[in-house]
Amino acid sequence: xxxxxxxxxxxxxxxxxxxxxxxxxxDFQATTMFWYRQFPKQSLxxxxxxxxGSKATYExxxxxxxxxxxxxxxxxSTLTVTSAHPEDSSFYICSAxxxxxxxxxxxxxxxxxxxxxxx
Amino acid sequence: GENVEQxxxxxxxxxxxxxxxxxxxxxxxxxxxxxxxxxxxxRPQLIIDIRSNVGEKKDQRIAVTLNKxxxxxxxxxxxxxxxxxxxxxxxxxxGSISGGYNKLIFGAGTRLAVHP
Numbered sequence: 580x581x582x583x584x585x586x587x588x589x590x591x592x593x594x595x596x597x598x599x600x601x602x603x604x605x606d607f608q609a610t611t612m613f614w615y616r617q618f619p620k621q622s623l624x625x626x627x628x629x630x631x632g633s634k635a636t637y638e639x640x641x642x643x644x645x646x647x648x649x650x651x652x653x654x655x656s657t658l659t660v661t662s663a664h665p666e667d668s669s670f671y672i673c674s675a676x677x678x679x680x681x682x683x684x685x686x687x688x689x690x691x692x693x694x695x696x697x698x
Numbered sequence: 699g700e701n702v703e704q705x706x707x708x709x710x711x712x713x714x715x716x717x718x719x720x721x722x723x724x725x726x727x728x729x730x731x732x733x734x735x736x737x738x739x740x741r742p743q744l745i746i747d748i749r750s751n752v753g754e755k756k757d758q759r760i761a762v763t764l765n766k767x768x769x770x771x772x773x774x775x776x777x778x779x780x781x782x783x784x785x786x787x788x789x790x791x792x793g794s795i796s797g798g799y800n801k802l803i804f805g806a807g808t809r810l811a812v813h814p
Binding site for chain 2: 613620621639672686690691
């Protein structure tokens, strides 16, 4: 089946530094990847849609200059948290679609997630 | 904006009993409704999904029903087992992106505990 690899699985950084998280589709090409944020015991909040070869589409309230998304290839999307602050501490999860299925449908495969702690 | 409501937030059942989780969605154009299971510290895993042209789908002990008129869908787990204990998220597709891929909006989650 489809596999999505996400790295790092956890990272601790100092306030003011930037952190990059990678999301790779290992055995399929993903023209579209999604980035979610999950707070403890809460749901997955969609942050942005990452499209290969074009700019990401951000959800309302998500700062695009804060969360930089790059989808440079059909198998790799990166999320960079710039000038991280403690309130950015969270669990970030990427997901990708194989594109198979009926038009208008999305079968998502999730990465394992990255737990970011900003000191 | 579009949203998905999920109930209950927690559910505790005895092993062997059935569990039902319900979700409602607001976007009448939603046409894809997956359910994900997330165990502690792990990634969400798709367990079953249903599309708007179907009213019910079953996979062994798991079934999902969809009522498009009322805009709600439910997850049914029968003969629950301790390993079913996890957080379950419903989701609904919204919007439209080129290529026919839709965004998914998730419910708040239901923490299911199955007691031996």
